[in-house]
Amino acid sequence: MQTSLNIPLKASFGGWKALPWFAWGSNNMKPVLTLHPDKIEYRLFRLRQKPYSAISRVDYRSAWRTENIVIEFNDTFNTFIGNTGDRDMTCKALIYLRGRGCYLSERAAVLIASAK
Numbered sequence: 001m002q003t004s005l006n007i008p009l010k011a012s013f014g015g016w017k018a019l020p021w022f023a024w025g026s027n028n029m030k031p032v033l034t035l036h037p038d039k040i041e042y043r044l045f046r047l048r049q050k051p052y053s054a055i056s057r058v059d060y061r062s063a064w065r066t067e068n069i070v071i072e073f074n075d076t077f078n079t080f081i082g083n084t085g086d087r088d089m090t091c092k093a094l095i096y097l098r099g100r101g102c103y104l105s106e107r108a109a110v111l112i113a114s115a116k
Contacts, residue, residue: 001007004034004035004036004037005034005061005092005093005096006034006035007029007034007069007082007084007092007093008034008084008086008089008090009031009032009033009034009082009083009084010028010031010083010084010085011026011027011031011032011083012026012027012028012032012033012042012043012044012069012080012081012082012083013025013026013027013044013080013081013082013083014026014044014045014078014079014080014081015070015078015081016067016077016078016079017037017072017078017079018077019094020061020070020079021061022060023081025044026044027043027044027045028091028094028109030043031040031043031044031082031083032047032095033069033080033093035093035096035097035100038051038052038102039051039052040052040055041069042071042080042082044080047052048075049071052097052100053073053074053101053103054073054075054100055072055073055074055097055102055103055104055105056072056073056074056076056101056103057072057102057104058071058072058094058097058102058104058105059082059104059107060074060090060094060104060105060108060111061107062087062097065085066083066085067083067084067085067086067087067089067090067096067115068081068082068083068084068086068090069082069084069090069094071091075104087111087115088115090111091111091115094108094111095112096110099114103106
């Protein structure tokens, strides 16, 4: 039996693929990132769901007190960015996403490799 993985977020952001450090929207009230066996569920402003096949790439970004999972989609220039604030939780999420067939950036792959 496969289970869902709830990723606790401190905040979520909406960004653009072309400008990875620029966010056009943020939510620190009720951000959501839940990884289900067949889809992801996320909230920037409203709750959305997409199958893993809709994800083109998963990236990792880190800065002062942030550990960000950046999810890029096939059907939009927008990205969903979830700040876990916790490197171990971020790594756990990246491993789960990789296990669902999502392509990881080099930064995301290096984080997983360094955690072993």
